[in-house]
Amino acid sequence: MRSEDLPTVRALDLFAAMSEESFDILMQGAFLQWFPPQVTLIEEGGGADFLHVVVEGAVEMVARGNDRETTMAIMEPVSTFILAAVLRDAVYLMTARTLERSRILMIPAESVRDAMDRDPAFMRAIVWELSGAFRGAVKALKSQKLRTGVERLSNWLLVQHDEQGAAGTVRLAFDKRTLAALLGMTPENLSRAFGTLRAYGVDVNGREVVLNQLDDLRRLAKPDPLMDDGRV
Amino acid sequence: MRSEDLPTVRALDLFAAMSEESFDILMQGAFLQWFPPQVTLIEEGGGADFLHVVVEGAVEMVARGNDRETTMAIMEPVSTFILAAVLRDAVYLMTARTLERSRILMIPAESVRDAMDRDPAFMRAIVWELSGAFRGAVKALKSQKLRTGVERLSNWLLVQHDEQGAAGTVRLAFDKRTLAALLGMTPENLSRAFGTLRAYGVDVNGREVVLNQLDDLRRLAKPDPLMDDGRV
DNA sequence: CATCATTCTTGATAAACATCAAGCACGAAG
DNA sequence: CTTCGTGCTTGATGTTTATCAAGAATGATG
Numbered sequence: 001m002r003s004e005d006l007p008t009v010r011a012l013d014l015f016a017a018m019s020e021e022s023f024d025i026l027m028q029g030a031f032l033q034w035f036p037p038q039v040t041l042i043e044e045g046g047g048a049d050f051l052h053v054v055v056e057g058a059v060e061m062v063a064r065g066n067d068r069e070t071t072m073a074i075m076e077p078v079s080t081f082i083l084a085a086v087l088r089d090a091v092y093l094m095t096a097r098t099l100e101r102s103r104i105l106m107i108p109a110e111s112v113r114d115a116m117d118r119d120p121a122f123m124r125a126i127v128w129e130l131s132g133a134f135r136g137a138v139k140a141l142k143s144q145k146l147r148t149g150v151e152r153l154s155n156w157l158l159v160q161h162d163e164q165g166a167a168g169t170v171r172l173a174f175d176k177r178t179l180a181a182l183l184g185m186t187p188e189n190l191s192r193a194f195g196t197l198r199a200y201g202v203d204v205n206g207r208e209v210v211l212n213q214l215d216d217l218r219r220l221a222k223p224d225p226l227m228d229d230g231r232v
Numbered sequence: 233m234r235s236e237d238l239p240t241v242r243a244l245d246l247f248a249a250m251s252e253e254s255f256d257i258l259m260q261g262a263f264l265q266w267f268p269p270q271v272t273l274i275e276e277g278g279g280a281d282f283l284h285v286v287v288e289g290a291v292e293m294v295a296r297g298n299d300r301e302t303t304m305a306i307m308e309p310v311s312t313f314i315l316a317a318v319l320r321d322a323v324y325l326m327t328a329r330t331l332e333r334s335r336i337l338m339i340p341a342e343s344v345r346d347a348m349d350r351d352p353a354f355m356r357a358i359v360w361e362l363s364g365a366f367r368g369a370v371k372a373l374k375s376q377k378l379r380t381g382v383e384r385l386s387n388w389l390l391v392q393h394d395e396q397g398a399a400g401t402v403r404l405a406f407d408k409r410t411l412a413a414l415l416g417m418t419p420e421n422l423s424r425a426f427g428t429l430r431a432y433g434v435d436v437n438g439r440e441v442v443l444n445q446l447d448d449l450r451r452l453a454k455p456d457p458l459m460d461d462g463r464v
Numbered sequence: 465c466a467t468c469a470t471t472c473t474t475g476a477t478a479a480a481c482a483t484c485a486a487g488c489a490c491g492a493a494g
Numbered sequence: 495c496t497t498c499g500t501g502c503t504t505g506a507t508g509t510t511t512a513t514c515a516a517g518a519a520t521g522a523t524g
Contacts, residue, residue: 418483
């Protein structure tokens with residue numbers, strides 16, 4: 001790993017509090033590398049060799065089974081994935097695939113476990129990360145079990161709208177096929193769901209979505225912080 | 233808390249490795265208490281006051297939203313719940329309700345956070361617990377997104393069958409209403425799903441389920457360790 | 465700018481699932 | 495033993511979602 005990249009990595013939440021010494025050891029076997037779009041970084045069922053951190057770009061977490069495939073989450077900077085598998089030395093539950101050109105930090109699993117045992121500050125950061133990941137998964141499961149597809153789409157749009165500055169528009173950062181899988185529906189049904197939302201002031205134009213009647217959309221979506229708010 | 237109960241608690245995975253001193257402090261404000269069935273222990277949206285541990289009995293984790301209600305998980309001895317909320321000092325994402333008479337250990341959230349900061353062995357146990365909880369939630373989400381109701385029921389039966397000694401029968405530990413919610417369907421559809429499984433050798437008699445054609449059932453269920461195996 | 469492959473949309477149909485409405489079965493209480 | 499309530503089942507119907515098939519739009523490439 002190039003020394004000029006070290007400060008970038010050091011600034012990430014997961015590594016900010018740990019000791020200089022632990023950080024140095026942790027980084028010795030680490031790589032920080034660019035990957036092209038649509039590259040499979042890890043494969044579901046494989047063994048946990050490296051902890052991965054998305055430093056730039058975006059990574060899709062995919063799950064397969066029963067001859068189907070679905071998108072479990074989109075990981076954006078700065079977030080880790082497969083931390084749980086690394087800590088338990090277990091197989092991956094999901095496949096990770098770059099959505100766009102992405103810079104990924106890869107740290108040998110063994111080093112992560114060693115550093116955790118050596119540095120309580122690092123372990124504390126891991127606890128924070130893991131508990132957040134667990135709560136995210138619970139929210140996703142709630143959304144999937146308690147809402148219809150149209151409702152999931154509405155709430156996803158409202159969350160994106162907030163995150164993108166609440167300017168009345170949402171720009172999709174990935175294609176609709178992926179969005180459909182993320183929301184737990186087929187591309188066909190996503191298309192129809194957007195059609196349904198036209199009556200609530202949602203205008204779609206390629207990857208640009210305009211929300212003209214936010215109040216109506218909110219009334220339909222019935223947003224719930226315990227499912228939608230990433231900070232809760 | 234009665235001193236005769238201390239060894240029981242001490243033997244739990246989460247507390248087994250921590251120092252004597254940390255354990256004593258942790259237990260000072262703790263309660264170990266019996267609750268009757270159908271008692272709400274914590275309420276979704278409430279603040280994380282206590283870490284809870286199911287020592288005996290069974291607790292249902294329920295999520296509400298969108299005028300619906302679903303069962304997210306059944307917690308059996310010995311497992312914790314709302315650990316993530318306690319560690320982040322965040323609100324609960326789920327309601328917890330006893331299914332049967334249950335003995336619950338309750339530890340003040342503040343004490344848990346203090347003990348974690350003081351005792352690395354305890355923090356390591358927390359990391360193990362959290363990473364397991366995360367992987368459990370991911371598996372549940374996969375099952376919900378990739379399988380139909382009949383498939384979820386089939387796989388649930390096969391897992392129970394294994395856990396109950398693989399003797400060709402499964403005993404339901406709770407009512408079918410709860411099972412339906414756990415599997416993400418209505419009681420009516422659970423009933424019909426059992427009807428579908430009759431053709432695969434599944435005979436239901438109250439809470440006794442007999443699996444007569446395991447091979448056929450497995451062929452239908454297509455079990456996947458990455459969704460079904462609690463040890464993976 | 466034309467070509468081509470891909471993504472997206474739309475329609476028709478079928479499967480999965482939910483809802484409403486009875487009725488049945490079983491266990492608890494008198 | 496009877497009564498009653500609750501949980502379960504079954505049927506009829508409607509909604510939601512998936513699948514299959516075709517066209518339209520889009521964007522990359524030469």
